[in-house]
Amino acid sequence: MKKLLVTIQLELDIPDTWDLVEHPDQVQAIKMDDGQYMHMSFLPMMTKDFKAGAEWSSECPDEFTEEVLDMVADEEVLMKLELN
Numbered sequence: 001m002k003k004l005l006v007t008i009q010l011e012l013d014i015p016d017t018w019d020l021v022e023h024p025d026q027v028q029a030i031k032m033d034d035g036q037y038m039h040m041s042f043l044p045m046m047t048k049d050f051k052a053g054a055e056w057s058s059e060c061p062d063e064f065t066e067e068v069l070d071m072v073a074d075e076e077v078l079m080k081l082e083l084n
Helices: 062-071
Strands: 019-023 026-030
Touching: none
Parallel strands: none
Antiparallel strands: 019 026
């Protein structure tokens, strides 16, 4: 079996009212205005086209999504707020 390492860094401009909190599930989460909490993680994108301009979608069978998630051996998510 091979090991695939994926590093993802996002920079988002978010509303001033959103805040980072430590969720009781022991993950960092973004507390949004509507009372929801959002945890950032990866989302596999799929296409059948191997050419420029292909259409990509996150839609795939639930079984495949579960299979990919089962392949995740470790995940580290670090979020920080930078105030302007």
